Amino acid sequence: MTNLALRELCCIKTMAKTKLCYNLFLLLLVAGHATVGTTVKFLPGFQGPLPFELETGYVGVGDSEDVQLFYYFIKSESNPESDPLMLWITGGPGCSALSGLVYEIGPITFEPVEYNGSLPTMILNPYSWTKTASIIFLDFPVGTGFSYATTPSALQSSDLQASEHVYQFLHKWFVDHPEFLRNPFYVGGDSYSGMVVPIITQIIGIKNEMETKPFINLKGYLLGNPSTFKGEDNYKILFAYGMGLISDELYESLKTNCKGEYLNINPTNILCLQDVQTFKELLKGINNPHILEPKCEFFSPRPHLLFGQRRSLHELRNPQQLPALKCRTDWYKLSYHWADDGQVRDALSIRKGTIGKWDRCATLQYQKTVINSIPYHENLSSKGYRSLIYSGDHDMGVTFQSTQAWIKSLNYSVLDDWRTWTVDNQVAGYTRSYSNQMTFATGAGHTAPEYKPRECLAMLKRWMSYKPL
Known part of the structure; x- marks a missing residue:
């Protein structure tokens, strides 16, 4: 039976079977491109089985799939069937998804003690963003973390090319995880991700307008202390x-x-x-x-x-x-010892021989071809996508003044003017919301969830629930 015939047959079935038929057609349409991740139930350094659902795997993108992007996927610990799904891009460019997972917003981290020669101990993070959302942590772009290239030329990438690779990744990932197609979808990141997250979000929106399958239920994006423009x-x-x-x-x-x-x-x-x-x-x-x-x-x-x-x-x-x-560097050192351990790599199903020493923030063959992401914010605002821009106000790397300046340049009216937002009756920061569905918030340092995990989880829960901060 041809793909077209199968699709026509599906269309005449009852409404109760529509989703199943669509998924069957989708699998046939992209046969040979889907990828199967590996469920991880135990991690070296953590005592006992993981109390959350973790999957790791690779997805091939680019010409002849010569770029292999590695990911960690963690299901929401609340209601994964309906909770939002978020793709998380750590900054750099070249900083590993593992950094965002263990030091910022993931459910597990390293016990904050100095390295003693043994495998670092892992503990739970009670303020993980997986309390309210499922998260794909992606080693992006190629050469980051455990992502690798099969040819020397494939190691070269740029803002636009790498962003297109992310869409290819999502296209194939959703084929293998069709149960998440109906979940609200967001793209998130911090630091240099401020240049690429808006691009990735726009690509998804354009593909949806073109009715490219699978349709991704894109709702918006969120950025922390985002690099945005040259000056x-x-x-x-x-x-x-x-x-x-x-x-x-x-x-x-x-x-x-x-x-x-x-x-x-x-x-x-x-x-x-x-x-x-x-x-x-x-x-x-x-x-x-x-x-x-x-x-x-x-x-x-x-x-x-x-x-x-x-x-x-x-x-x-x-x-x-x-x-x-x-020093916090002593905490960061633990990730190097842990990620280079053979048992850890086996548990994560890292392909042997694909990378040497793991680097938390790698030096890449990468061209920064986009020097201003403001036009992407403008376009996404005009399309009605939501956005949360949070700015650690004690960060001098990407200052809150520069972030406020480009937000103001969008020239949208203020709906909820400058005010405090609180957690447990204590001021967590300040916020303002705009008519383009953009919310701005302050608090903490450059990677805000690393400094104020409890407050940032509260911020995320409120925003994803369409509630005021």
Whole structure:
């Protein structure tokens, strides 16, 4: 029987069988492209069976499937049949999905103690976002985490190409998981993901308009401290002044001599160059991702400059919630020891010989071809998609002022003006909502759920339930 004949036969069945028939047709339509993940019931380092449903696997994308994207999928711990499904993209580019899973929003993390030579111990995170949503954590783009290429040329990628790879991934993933096609779907991420999440979301929306099957029930996207446009680092001067890190006199001199441009300075503008150098000297001991926390030595190979580079997850922090550690870097080190363990890789079904040493934030053959994602926000707003933009207001990597600036440039009217949002009768941050279904919220540091897990879970639950923060 041909595919067309099967489809016609399905159409004359009762309504009760419509979904089953559609799924059968869909499987025939993309036969040979579906992928089967592996259920993981135990993880080395965690005592006993996992109290949540974890699946790992690879999906081939690109020419001849020469890019193999690795993912972790965790079902909602509440009602996976109807709860939202979210694709999570960690920043970088090149920072592993495992980082977002264990240090930000996943149900399991490492016990915050210094490495003692044995396999790190894993514990549960009571504020996991899987309390309210199912999440696909994707090692993206190629070369990130456990994702790999089968040819040298396939290791090269860019913002647009990698975003298209994500759509191909989702297309094939949904073929293998058709039971989630009806769930509300969101794309989320933080840091550099602010450049690609809007692109990915737009691609999904366009494919839906083209009636490409499978239809993804796209509702919107969410971003934390998102890189968005080329000149956002200029707002670090205003941020530093507002936080009391520089004097009134230096701030006024910077404004006068540099006229708002602190990145691409004319070599002949000696006064501006001198002021910027003074600024850098004053702030060289400040921890960019959270200015109130100690600055520790780097544990990864790519240092972050005050101006001119995108912030990645290499920055090291020492939060109050990790009292057993001198530096947050000691917590991060555990992921390297854990991910390189042979038993761990077997448990995750990592294909042998595909990567060497695991890197939390890898150096990629990657071209940043998109320097401004604001037009994508504009388009998505015009299509009616929801968005949550949350900004850790103690982050100097992507300041809340730069985020507010591009949101304001969209020129949508304010529906719910600036006010506090609270958790357990305590102020968690400030929020404002707009007529384009965009909600802005402040609180914490660069990767907000890492610093304020309880508050960020409350934020997510309210927003995904269409309730005010």
